[in-house]
Amino acid sequence: MKCPQCVYVNPEGVKFCLNCGNKNLDPNSPTQDSNSLFYEFAHYVDMVPRFERSVEPKFRNIFSRVFKNHSILEAERLFIVGTALTTPKIDEVKETWPKPWLFARIFIFALIAYFGLFLGVSVFKNINFLPGLIIVGSFAVPITALTFFWEMNAPQNVAIYRIVYVVFIGGILSMLVALVFFNILKHNINPITIGIVEEFAKIGTVIFFVRNLKYKFVLNGLLLGAAVGAGFAAFETAGYALRALLSGSYRGLYSTLLWRSFLAPGGHIAWAALTGAAFCGVQKDNKFDINMVIKLKFLRIFFIVVLMHALWDSPIPAIFPFGQIMLMVASWILVFRMIRIGLKEIAEKKGRLTI
Numbered sequence: 001m002k003c004p005q006c007v008y009v010n011p012e013g014v015k016f017c018l019n020c021g022n023k024n025l026d027p028n029s030p031t032q033d034s035n036s037l038f039y040e041f042a043h044y045v046d047m048v049p050r051f052e053r054s055v056e057p058k059f060r061n062i063f064s065r066v067f068k069n070h071s072i073l074e075a076e077r078l079f080i081v082g083t084a085l086t087t088p089k090i091d092e093v094k095e096t097w098p099k100p101w102l103f104a105r106i107f108i109f110a111l112i113a114y115f116g117l118f119l120g121v122s123v124f125k126n127i128n129f130l131p132g133l134i135i136v137g138s139f140a141v142p143i144t145a146l147t148f149f150w151e152m153n154a155p156q157n158v159a160i161y162r163i164v165y166v167v168f169i170g171g172i173l174s175m176l177v178a179l180v181f182f183n184i185l186k187h188n189i190n191p192i193t194i195g196i197v198e199e200f201a202k203i204g205t206v207i208f209f210v211r212n213l214k215y216k217f218v219l220n221g222l223l224l225g226a227a228v229g230a231g232f233a234a235f236e237t238a239g240y241a242l243r244a245l246l247s248g249s250y251r252g253l254y255s256t257l258l259w260r261s262f263l264a265p266g267g268h269i270a271w272a273a274l275t276g277a278a279f280c281g282v283q284k285d286n287k288f289d290i291n292m293v294i295k296l297k298f299l300r301i302f303f304i305v306v307l308m309h310a311l312w313d314s315p316i317p318a319i320f321p322f323g324q325i326m327l328m329v330a331s332w333i334l335v336f337r338m339i340r341i342g343l344k345e346i347a348e349k350k351g352r353l354t355i
Helices: 034-043 072-078 102-122 127-152 160-184 191-210 218-246 250-266 268-283 290-294 296-313 323-353
Strands: none
Touching: 072 102, 102 127, 102 250, 127 160, 127 218, 127 250, 127 268, 160 191, 160 218, 191 218, 191 268, 191 296, 218 250, 218 268, 218 323, 250 268, 250 323, 268 290, 268 296, 268 323, 290 296, 296 323
């Protein structure tokens, strides 16, 4: 259906233009209020006609929209969800696989900014660019991965300002909790205790945020867990990058940022996302109870994550070729499995509404 105002070709059935927002796309349709317009948009929030959607977790389907052209309005519309007035009702939520694309744009923007800062330091020898280089280099990939999780959050009930809050407050809070336990266990620091302490600190922080019954979906736990993990990973990378710089090695600084950024999505971000999703899968629509953390459904995922974290920090990945990369792949296999579980949960809840 072509918009008479901007000539944008919209999917059949929409009542307003997805490019310019023109509400008179269909002259025969009644005027809608702003809230119902949002629900209309919720059906097309990823701007994909229904026949392009797929419930199968095939990479060619999930990432099919990354290299397509998107208008600024499409990006802006993604940021309006999650508030009290713009959260879709459960019957408006799609239980099929979303097709994220904004995360790739975020990565490109961050890469351009990093390259500019890199030129300022390496070519123009201006040390004023160093703080920006470390910050952008540390946050670029974690924020990119987090944007992917945000786009995959089908319920669309978490506002972007909340995500920013969790990244900063959740990230630093989880690091401080970990430091407390590291001080207690300072004579027993090894890969296993590191895995237990850091994953316990992150899931404790995630539980603090998801204990509110507003965030009751598995996909909510996946997103908020990824937010805590992204903050943790970015702050940790910034610390290691600063250490490398203070050692007097620019090469060490660049390699630290590059290698840790490459591994970031399969480490703290994926692990915290998995445990967060597992906890929400246990809590569901119930009020928080401390006994939820000893449920087998949660403990199974938590111990798998701790095991992967321990293997990650052990000498094994250094001895075994591509060990950490294999752990990354394993982590994301579990992530996509958890996304599938989250989408099935939505389908089941929608099914109960029709009974």
